[in-house]
Amino acid sequence: MTWRNHIVGVDQPVPVLGGAQRPGIHLDNAASTPVLREVLDAVRTFMPWYSSVHRGAGHKSQRATQAYEDARETVAHFVGANAQDHTVIFGKNCTEAINKLSYRLPLAPDDVVLVSLLEHHSNDLPWRARAQVRHIGLDAQGQLALAHFEHLLRTHAGRVKLVAVTGGSNVTGQMPDIHRLAELAHAAGAQILVDAAQLAPHRAIAMRPLADPQHLDYVALSAHKLYAPFGTGALIARRDTFEQGEPEYCGGGTIELVTTDTVSWASAPERDEAGSPNVVGAVALAAALRALQSLGMAAIAQHEAELTAYALQRLAQVPGLRIYGDAQPQRAAQRLGVIPFNLLTRSHFLVAAVLSAEHGIAVRNGCFCAHPYLMHLLGLTASAVDAIRTQLAQGDRRSMPGMVRVSFGLYNTTHDVDSLVAALQQIARGDMRGRYEQDRASGECRLDHSQTNTSPWPGHTATESSCAVKA
Numbered sequence: 001m002t003w004r005n006h007i008v009g010v011d012q013p014v015p016v017l018g019g020a021q022r023p024g025i026h027l028d029n030a031a032s033t034p035v036l037r038e039v040l041d042a043v044r045t046f047m048p049w050y051s052s053v054h055r056g057a058g059h060k061s062q063r064a065t066q067a068y069e070d071a072r073e074t075v076a077h078f079v080g081a082n083a084q085d086h087t088v089i090f091g092k093n094c095t096e097a098i099n100k101l102s103y104r105l106p107l108a109p110d111d112v113v114l115v116s117l118l119e120h121h122s123n124d125l126p127w128r129a130r131a132q133v134r135h136i137g138l139d140a141q142g143q144l145a146l147a148h149f150e151h152l153l154r155t156h157a158g159r160v161k162l163v164a165v166t167g168g169s170n171v172t173g174q175m176p177d178i179h180r181l182a183e184l185a186h187a188a189g190a191q192i193l194v195d196a197a198q199l200a201p202h203r204a205i206a207m208r209p210l211a212d213p214q215h216l217d218y219v220a221l222s223a224h225k226l227y228a229p230f231g232t233g234a235l236i237a238r239r240d241t242f243e244q245g246e247p248e249y250c251g252g253g254t255i256e257l258v259t260t261d262t263v264s265w266a267s268a269p270e271r272d273e274a275g276s277p278n279v280v281g282a283v284a285l286a287a288a289l290r291a292l293q294s295l296g297m298a299a300i301a302q303h304e305a306e307l308t309a310y311a312l313q314r315l316a317q318v319p320g321l322r323i324y325g326d327a328q329p330q331r332a333a334q335r336l337g338v339i340p341f342n343l344l345t346r347s348h349f350l351v352a353a354v355l356s357a358e359h360g361i362a363v364r365n366g367c368f369c370a371h372p373y374l375m376h377l378l379g380l381t382a383s384a385v386d387a388i389r390t391q392l393a394q395g396d397r398r399s400m401p402g403m404v405r406v407s408f409g410l411y412n413t414t415h416d417v418d419s420l421v422a423a424l425q426q427i428a429r430g431d432m433r434g435r436y437e438q439d440r441a442s443g444e445c446r447l448d449h450s451q452t453n454t455s456p457w458p459g460h461t462a463t464e465s466s467c468a469v470k471a
Contacts (some may be wrong), residue, residue: 003295003303004411007227008035014360017434017447025361025416029225030170030198030338030368030407036227042287043230043280053279054253054270068279071286072269078289079196079219080206081236087268089235089242090282094197094222095122097235098164100272101193101218102126103248105162105241112159114152114190116144116176117376118169121369123195127164135372136165142325142377144176153188160190167199167219171370171377171405172325173308173338175199179214191217191238201226201409202304202336204297207236217241223281227409228288232281242268249274292410300410305333307408307417312339314421319428320344324377324403337408340368340377343428347438348402351424353445354432355404359423366402374402397443 004010014024026034046067051060053068072088075081081088091097099122107113113127116136127133134156137148144165153160163185168175182192196205200221208215222233246265247254251274256264265271292300309332315321324340343351352365367374375385378401391399406420426432435448 004413006037006291006295007409007411008037008040010034010411016360017358022360025359025419027406027408027412027416027420028362028364029201029409029412030405031364032224033201033227033409034411035229036288036291038291039228039284039287043284046280046283050280053277064279068277068282071282074286074289075221075234076236078205078293079200079221079236080208081219082209085210085239086207086236087239087242089237089269089272090277091233091235091273092231092278093224093233094195094220095233097220097222097233098123098193098195099126100235100248101220101237102130104245104272105130105191106245107131107161110159111161112156113162113164114149114156114160114185116149116165117372118142118144118166118171118174118176119164119370119373120166120170120195120197121371122197123164123166123193124372127162131161132159138373138376142169142172142373143174144181146177146180149181150184153184153190157188160185160188163190163192165192165194167194167196167205168202168336168338169325169370169373170198170338170407171340171368171373171403173198173336173407174325175203175335178216179208182216183214186213186215193218193220196221197225198336198338201292203301210238223285223288226285226288226292228281228284230278230281230284232278232285234285239268242272247272247274251275253277295410301333303410304337304408304412307412307414308332308335308337308339310414311337311406311408311417311420314417315339315341315424318343318421318424321424321428337412338405339407340403340405342403343424346427347445348404349398349438349443349445350436351404351427353436353447354427354434355420355423357434357447358432359419361420361423363420364405364407366400368403368405377403396440398438398440400443 011023013021015021049060049063051064053065075088107130111131113131113133115124115133117138134152137145139145178194185192194216196219217238219236254271254274256266309329312329322342348365352363355361436445437448438445
């Protein structure tokens with residue numbers, strides 16, 4: 001597929017057990033995507049013009065300022081925002097964007113924020129310190145329960161100020177109907193925030209004008225999940241919210257005038273971008289968004305849906321493998337390409353370690369910063385959670401529950417899926433060439449390199465581990 005040609009390091013060789021190398025297969029895109037060549041080219045082109053922004057009189061400063069503000073326009077265009085209703089605030093990442101909104105949205109201690117149980121911790125914990133959080137329940141497949149959402153709106157009528165919901169789950173790939181949720185929230189006098197960290201790389205987003213009952217009030221996204229490194233993210237927000245109040249960070253760039261007694265704050269978005277901004281990060285993010293739109297968000301969505309359907313079919317052929325969430329291939333277009341599973345006879349720590357060390361396949365394992373969601377999907381009882389908490393307090397993570405997660409990007413192929421399935425079939429049979437030990441503090445499984453004279457990667461030295469993994 002030609003889209004692979006757009007990815008930096010797509011076939012980068014990685015070491016495997018025995019000293020050999022093979023092209024790595026990256027199936028951890030929900031954590032971070034690789035880099036688009038268009039992004040790397042844009043950064044290289046910009047770097048000779050890098051300078052301070054906004055108040056420099058020199059030509060480089062003016063060029064850098066223009067690039068930074070152009071990036072802001074590109075982000076707004078990508079999510080369908082308009083300058084009259086919205087402002088684009090750059091920051092470190094999606095987590096910082098949500099935390100910023102939690103500080104800047106006027107909330108009283110008795111106000112209610114409805115947070116779905118689908119959420120990454122970054123769209124849950126910030127709200128717990130600012131208001132009364134009530135969690136929207138899920139059905140047996142881990143999808144948001146619309147009836148429970150409506151029940152919470154009625155129960156807390158007049159107090160619900162915000163609905164905070166993911167656009168796409170980083171655990172199961174479930175995509176709530178955000179515009180339907182927005183319509184119901186607005187009818188109840190609330191606003192809506194969509195955490196689009198997972199959604200933005202895979203689906204088109206339309207915030208819509210504020211006059212539209214289904215509009216989105218706030219959208220947060222992160223560049224490192226959009227094929228752009230350099231550490232930036234953005235909050236696309238209602239302008240009227242950020243034209244009022246004091247920013248949580250004060251200093252350079254946030255003000256119009258300061259005396260010894262008074263402060264006149266700058267307008268949005270400058271009011272909320274204290275200090276020297278990450279200009280290179282903004283340029284990289286904008287380049288990524290332009291590239292994705294050029295490739296076509298609809299085409300990306302179609303390719304990833306077909307790949308997800310194929311993966312669900314193939315994974316079902318692995319003995320003892322359980323998929324969490326919606327495992328029906330025919331509904332792949334209604335979800336993202338994020339698939340969590342467990343091999344019921346193998347630790348998720350072990351499966352992830354073997355995939356990497358023996359097959360060169362990168363996945364993620366654990367709880368994916370979404371503990372409440374994982375507990376629901378795994379069916380953990382309160383007593384089981386208490387037992388886990390006790391073990392964690394003793395510094396022992398070896399029994400930490402979790403899953404293995406594969407997540408696709410636009411460049412992944414059916415060959416990647418076939419390689420994954422073949423590896424999982426071997427693991428399910430117990431066909432593992434390495435010996436693995438589990439670290440007590442982290443729970444991670446690591447190769448015991450004393451079994452071989454050849455390290456799987458240059459410069460690696462064996463580390464002490466506490467106990468062997470039992471298959």
